[in-house]
Amino acid sequence: MSGTKGLNRQQMADRVAREFQDGWIVNLGVGIPTMCSNTDIGDRDITYHSENGVIGYGGVAAAGEEDLNLVNAGGQNVTLKPGAAVVHHADSFGVIRGGHIDATVMGAYQVSMTGDFANWKLKGQKGGGIGGAMDLAACARRVFIILEHVTRDGSPRLVTACDLPVTARGVVTLVATNYGLFEPTGTGFRLREIAPGLTVDEIRAVTGGTLTVADGLREIAVGG
Amino acid sequence: MSGTKGLNRQQMADRVAREFQDGWIVNLGVGIPTMCSNTDIGDRDITYHSENGVIGYGGVAAAGEEDLNLVNAGGQNVTLKPGAAVVHHADSFGVIRGGHIDATVMGAYQVSMTGDFANWKLKGQKGGGIGGAMDLAACARRVFIILEHVTRDGSPRLVTACDLPVTARGVVTLVATNYGLFEPTGTGFRLREIAPGLTVDEIRAVTGGTLTVADGLREIAVGG
Amino acid sequence: MTQKTKLWSSFKEAVADIPDGSTIAFGGFAMPGTPFNLIKALLEQGAKRLTLVANTTGGAQQPRMPDIGMLVENGQVAKVICAFTAATRPTDVLPFTKYYESGEVDAELVPQGTLAERMRAAGAGIPAFYTPTAVGTELAEGRETRVINGREYLLEYALPLDYAFIRARTADTAGNLRFHRAQRNFNPVMATAARCTIAEIDEPIVPAGSIDADDVHTAGIYVHRLVQVPPAPEGIWPAKRQEKKR
């Protein structure tokens, strides 16, 4: 990730985590989204839900204190917060499918201007890795995506239409990239906040559709 | 019940209970069927399931030792046998609907020669009392019915076709009445065993469809 | 929105904001798990044109406890969705039955397992499912069925709730619940299907973390308001049923 412009991985996660409201139930996908749980968002009480039925998990367990039968969706040995509960997999996806997740944060290969996103299958691949992504994408109240703004060869990941097989259509409401914080508008993306060191024109050049800019565009606060 | 011919209520229940095989999971309906749990069937291990999610309940609690939060489907305060488990209502009907009940025993107003039966609604009534009867009737592996052989005015309850609204169609495999033990055959009923003091002709006169008689017809053992 | 705000000091306050026209489910099967105290509070609160969901409408047994039939008698109910509009024994009479027969209150009669599953479906985001129950009966007349692997099934829809009134033995401040024995019945299912679940609790409410995560029956995310049941006579507790002579 070093060498990329703008926010680093933790800073992207931080920006998304600051959207979480007191009392929310949140599901964090594997990878960068997991880092949202590191962010200091004051005394807001967030319940983290994991696909395997752990409701209310806490931080990663300290070395030597792991319970090998307690993992989050990424397979990391985590701890429990007071008030946690464990349910089985059908009930856990009942939590998801039933609309009880206030926000899910996932990684993706692409997000479209209509809120579609793709994160389970590469181009030309047979099969793929769906896991719980399609359930979360279709059913969580809010779908937040974190991804690098451009591919390794510099192509946009915020596109007019996904050319990879989608995970769900029309569900993404917020996207954090290393360049800024965006909302799909249907005809493009709205830049809500910009990463330090980036310009709107730089971003527009590598973003699909029409880039609109929030009034009084603010810079994303980093650190702290 | 005094004054009726043949078996009394407990004797009808006893005869059905003797059909239960070791290891069966059995659901007993309110009324006479409940009495099946009083029958001595040796060391056969039967797990009694109740619609409210109690799997493995035992006898009625002794006076003064009731747990007011532990009841069977009839609302009686019962006990638990070792190995009992409690589940919620959706899971309890998952046990039923999923085909995990080896036998259900219910009362009825009528049973037809094609194995239909009626037990939830009187003639001309608006609405009725279904409870768990339709779930059990449609989904238990075996549906056993216990009922008086004739109505108060002497009409057959084992009929060619139910004229009351049915609970399920084609599901009854065994019927115990005060006159004997019967199986619906599609064109009538087969008398498997006869109650003491009754004759085949007496029974034929008050039974719908063609009454066939088992080879070497035995008398139902009562008492003991 | 957790901890402190889940604890309510009275049943009256816990039901105060329930609007007319709400759909409210009531846990309980016979006495265990029935939210007697919340029913009483709703009788006093007076919300009208309610749709009520429960196994039965109550009143066939003695002693008579606060039940849905009383809400009907109190003129608060437009419709009941239940497994019994009349008692199973023709000799028993449900107070509700005459309101239904006269057309004063509407009813939807649903097999008990279908009723539970429709609420489970609502909580779990399943809008509709197929079931073998009630196929070939009057309840299936004119309705959509489908043959799957050679057997006929009936299409049933999810039953979402505005409120669930439930009763549990133990609660922690995060809203996690444990039920005692047959107290469980419909309660956990209704909790998942409701926008707002109000639970009356037998025992003093314990701090979050006091119930081990493996021992929770209903996760706190499904429970929004907790009220501890005071000792009798102020609070209402299950009573020993009086057996009728037959």
Add this chain to the structure above:
Amino acid sequence: MTQKTKLWSSFKEAVADIPDGSTIAFGGFAMPGTPFNLIKALLEQGAKRLTLVANTTGGAQQPRMPDIGMLVENGQVAKVICAFTAATRPTDVLPFTKYYESGEVDAELVPQGTLAERMRAAGAGIPAFYTPTAVGTELAEGRETRVINGREYLLEYALPLDYAFIRARTADTAGNLRFHRAQRNFNPVMATAARCTIAEIDEPIVPAGSIDADDVHTAGIYVHRLVQVPPAPEGIWPAKRQEKKR
């Protein structure tokens, strides 16, 4: 058929009668709740043309534990029904993937929640249900959908099993189970969907009645064979995952 006959003295005996062509589900999500010892026994038993059901086919993490990929490598598998035929990270490689890509083994890729719900449906007698998951994706192409209350849903069918291989912390002789923490995952669901559930148990099996009825996670009626896991190295236990350098 309870008590004594549920206790089996070895994994080898517990899987000995599994015929070719069986459909077998494997509990577990990452390491917790994975029936490592039963997988190993099945590798040695050698049944062929199996259809396997599990969250993933395994082998992306180190250390590699007995997994479905090994059954595939061992030539025992016709088809896998799972939520991952490939790893999420393009840089990880599942041993299974090349068998699928070459067409040697078939696969049905199912979203994880749909997979769990299809087994829950099988256990609960629901032949089919509607779900919002996967609508509008490649997985829904050519399949039946239905609009309910203005939203489009996909029809999914129950997934019944011949065998479920699961792992739990505690069991009593009646087959009642308790799971520890994330060990629970798919295990209780698979147990309800299988004709025969075989459970490997961490702790010494206790007499019926030792687990309170309110504390049972999976009712004994769903569990047919119990084998206690011996201490390592004879028995296989979850290991600490080795973190990869990225």
